[in-house]
Amino acid sequence: YWMRFADLRITDNRALSQASERARAIGVPLVALFVLSPQDYIAHDRSPRRIDFVLRNLATLQISFRELHIPFHIVTHSPRKTLPERVFQLLKEYECNHLFANIEYEVDELRRDIRVWKLGEKHGIQVNLFHNKNIIEPGVILTKQGKGYTVYSPYWRNWIDTLNSNLDEYIKEAPQPLPNSESIMQDKRFSVLFKAPALDSIAGFELNDTDAAKMEVSWPAGETAAKQILERFLNTRVRSSQLGAVNPLNPGAQNGEKHSRILKYKDTRDQMDKDSTSRLSVYLSSGVLSIRECIRQTMVLTGSKKVEGNPSSGVGRWIQELAWRDFYTGVLSHYPRVSMGRPYFEKYSEVVWEDHQVPQDSVAKHEGREDVDGEMCRRWKEGMTGVPIVDAAMRCLREMGWVHNRARMIAAMYLTKDLMIDWRVGERYFMQNLIDGDLASNNGGWQWCASTGVDPCPYFRIFNPHTQSLKADPTGDFIRHWVPELQKVRGPELHSPPASMADKLGYPREIIDHSQARDRALRRFKNPGEE
Ligand code: FAD
Numbered sequence: 244y245w246m247r248f249a250d251l252r253i254t255d256n257r258a259l260s261q262a263s264e265r266a267r268a269i270g271v272p273l274v275a276l277f278v279l280s281p282q283d284y285i286a287h288d289r290s291p292r293r294i295d296f297v298l299r300n301l302a303t304l305q306i307s308f309r310e311l312h313i314p315f316h317i318v319t320h321s322p323r324k325t326l327p328e329r330v331f332q333l334l335k336e337y338e339c340n341h342l343f344a345n346i347e348y349e350v351d352e353l354r355r356d357i358r359v360w361k362l363g364e365k366h367g368i369q370v371n372l373f374h375n376k377n378i379i380e381p382g383v384i385l386t387k388q389g390k391g392y393t394v395y396s397p398y399w400r401n402w403i404d405t406l407n408s409n410l411d412e413y414i415k416e417a418p419q420p421l422p423n424s425e426s427i428m429q430d431k432r433f434s435v436l437f438k439a440p441a442l443d444s445i446a447g448f449e450l451n452d453t454d455a456a457k458m459e460v461s462w463p464a465g466e467t468a469a470k471q472i473l474e475r476f477l478n479t480r481v482r483s484s485q486l487g488a489v490n491p492l493n494p495g496a497q498n499g500e501k502h503s504r505i506l507k508y509k510d511t512r513d514q515m516d517k518d519s520t521s522r523l524s525v526y527l528s529s530g531v532l533s534i535r536e537c538i539r540q541t542m543v544l545t546g547s548k549k550v551e552g553n554p555s556s557g558v559g560r561w562i563q564e565l566a567w568r569d570f571y572t573g574v575l576s577h578y579p580r581v582s583m584g585r586p587y588f589e590k591y592s593e594v595v596w597e598d599h600q601v602p603q604d605s606v607a608k609h610e611g612r613e614d615v616d617g618e619m620c621r622r623w624k625e626g627m628t629g630v631p632i633v634d635a636a637m638r639c640l641r642e643m644g645w646v647h648n649r650a651r652m653i654a655a656m657y658l659t660k661d662l663m664i665d666w667r668v669g670e671r672y673f674m675q676n677l678i679d680g681d682l683a684s685n686n687g688g689w690q691w692c693a694s695t696g697v698d699p700c701p702y703f704r705i706f707n708p709h710t711q712s713l714k715a716d717p718t719g720d721f722i723r724h725w726v727p728e729l730q731k732v733r734g735p736e737l738h739s740p741p742a743s744m745a746d747k748l749g750y751p752r753e754i755i756d757h758s759q760a761r762d763r764a765l766r767r768f769k770n771p772g773e774e
Contacts, residue, residue: 244258244259244262244263244273244275244343245258245275245343246259246275246277246304246344247345247347247352247530248283248297248529249529250344250530251297251304251529251530251531252466252469252531253304253307253419253466254416254419254466254533254536255416255417255533255536256345256417256420256533257373257374257375257417258344258371258372258375259275259343260417260418260419261373262420263418263420263421265341265343265371266341266423271340272313272314272427273420273421273423274313274316274339275313275314275315275316276315276316276317276318276330276333277301277304277315277316277317278317278318278320278326278330279317279319279320280320280321280323280326281319281321281445281446281447281448282321282322282323283323283326283351284445284448285447286323288671288674288675288680289675290674290675290676290680291449292450292454292644292676292677293529293644293679293680294444294445295444295448295458296458296462298441298442298443298445300529301441301442302441302442303464303465303466305439307466310422311420311421311423312422312424312427313422313423314433314436314437315436316436317439317442318333319442319445326355327355327358327359330359331359331362335366336432340369342359342368342369342370342371343371343372343373344356344370344371344372344373345372346372346373346375347376348376348381348572348575349575349582349683350579350582376530377568377569378406378413378414378534378569379402379405379406379569381573381575381576382573382576384401384402384573390577391576392697393574393578393697394697395570395698398566399563399566402566402569402570403550403566407552410548410549410550413538414550416533416535416536416539457643458644458678461643462525462644462678464531466531466532468526469523469526469531469532470536472523472526472532473523473532473540474540475504476504476505476521476522476523477503477505477541477544504518504519504520504521505544505557505561507519508557508561509554509555509557509559509560510557512564512648513649514715514716515646515650515715515721516718516720516721519647521561522645523537524645524679524681524684527568528680534568538550538565541558541561541562550562567684567687568681568683571686571687572683574587574696574697575682575686575687581686582683582686584667586690586693586695586696587690587695587697587699588695588696588699590771591693591694591695592771593771594695594767594768594771594772595663595767595772595774596664596665597619597662597663598617598619598620598662598664619662619664619755620662622751622754623637623654623658623662623669624637624672625637626638626725626726628657628753628754628755629740629745629753629754630657630709630739631712631722631738631740631750632653632712632715632716632721632722632738633653633654633657634725635650635716635721635722635725636654637654638726639725640654640676641676643678644676645677645679647715647721650715650721651673651688652688652691652692653708653711653712653715655669655688655689655693656692656705656706656708657706657708659689659693659694660693660706660761661705661708661755661760662754662755662760663760663764663767666692669689670686670689673685702764703768705761705765707761708757709739709757712738712739713738719732719733719738722737722738723737726750728748728749728750729748729750
């Protein structure tokens with residue numbers, strides 16, 4: 244079983260489960276493999292926090308596999324081009340005759356798997372690939388013309404009907420892998436794997452001690468932690484204090500407060516000053532938690548035999564968000580050009596952007612040859628735009644590797660419409676910082692905000708960051724926590740401090756006037772190609 248980058252669990256894992264079943268049927272031991280590929284992480288702008296999270300999860304998996312007497316070989320390989328050959332070399336070494344893995348839908352990974360498939364044919368090794376990332380895999384929900392959906396509402400209606408009409412198939416839990424015979428631990432080829440130490444870091448992706456400790460508290464590794472976080476979101480009986488210290492992401496939430504956030508989700512989900520969303524994206528994007536488990540648990544909560552499809556309830560609204568994840572994976576699979584720096588609507592490739600030199604490629608960036616950011620872009624990245632909600636969002640992202648969905652939207656809309664900076668700059672910066680970075684969802688989110696993607700926000704619906712701020716952070720707790728310069732400010736001025744107040748408090752003045760910026764964006768989107 245070849246465990247992939249976004250596949251980090253043992254429970255409810257289709258490829259692993261099938262591998263175990265087959266191994267048992269033909270009477271051979273099961274071996275698990277993980278290939279760390281730093282060149283891929285550089286090319287795909289993976290953040291050091293994400294890599295740290297992967298390594299922490301691999302350490303917990305080493306323990307779990309050991310308990311099952313399953314050798315778990317973690318290798319680091321480069322160049323990435325020869326990764327399939329390296330895998331087949333290992334398969335040969337271990338005398339494997341079958342290979343099982345879950346599919347990754349990104350273009351590079353699909354190309355890699357085509358090579359894997361061909362090598363399998365050449366070496367007489369049966370390659371078995373499984374869908375495991377989504378509730379309904381790409382290619383199932385299609386328009387009447389047999390194409391991938393590009394509009395969410397009809398996709399959603401089709402999605403919930405398809406799911407409920409074949410529920411058992413879509414949410415069935417994959418059986419746990421069976422243990423190997425204990426004698427394998429004495430086998431010379433494998434015994435060393437059972438004793439292998441956990442890897443702390445990968446060169447170029449190290450975290451300093453403070454950051455590493457913070458990440459461990461905020462995003463504990465392992466399937467048990469992921470299930471606890473799901474439980475906390477769904478269940479009123481679990482108190483936040485059971486999860487340890489108050490998470491700095493929610494300065495407003497009191498320790499010991501009772502939570503049943505899903506029931507209130509419909510009304511509170513856009514509030515970033517509340518503990519309003521599940522924060523499971525970190526676990527879902529790494530595969531530490533099964534998306535099927537999320538659905539099954541909502542059914543336990545509602546006591547229904549159907550998945551809740553009414554978005555006017557908290558549970559139904561949350562299920563709709565899970566479906567967005569499937570939707571964007573589908574978009575990436577059906578229209579892979581969106582992930583290659585191209586807008587879904589080609590006409591918007593002509594839009595004139597400001598202030599940023601063409602970014603260098605990721606490898607150059609990793610080698611220290613930094614992108615040359617213009618002043619405006621630099622201010623956005625550093626959270627120094629003078630718009631408190633944007634700055635709080637960007638500082639939270641930098642500090643925690645995660646930020647609330649509405650904050651992502653406001654910050655992305657501000658970059659692309661107010662500052663008129665190319666969405667690809669923001670997409671990349673988010674990937675380089677997010678602990679939950681997922682190409683499909685990140686690209687979908689960015690192209691939505693930039694109005695260039697499938698089913699986007701229409702270009703003329705430009706967020707006013709100040710009014711957004713009042714709605715999304717009504718108590719002001721979110722801003723006051725992340726922008727300490729404004730800690731003592733109360734009332735509406737917190738959301739748009741006048742210049743004199745900003746000067747006095749050492750906070751930047753607004754770097755751009757929203758209404759002028761809005762006019763510029765409207766002009767440029769209406770007539771792509773014109774200044
Ligand atoms: P909840 O509100 O509890 O939602 C539950 C789950 O549904 C999430 O964990 C996520 O898996 C899924 N989900 C929710 N909203 C979306 C959405 N809009 N698109 C796709 N899936 C969604 N999400 C990522 O997982 N990785 C990314 O790299 C990413 N980048 C984004 C960039 C931008 C500009 C925007 C606007 C959104 C991005 N999102 C991304 C989507 C969304 O912001 C996060 O999934 C969400 O904030 C995670 O918080 P949560 O787990 O508390 O979500």
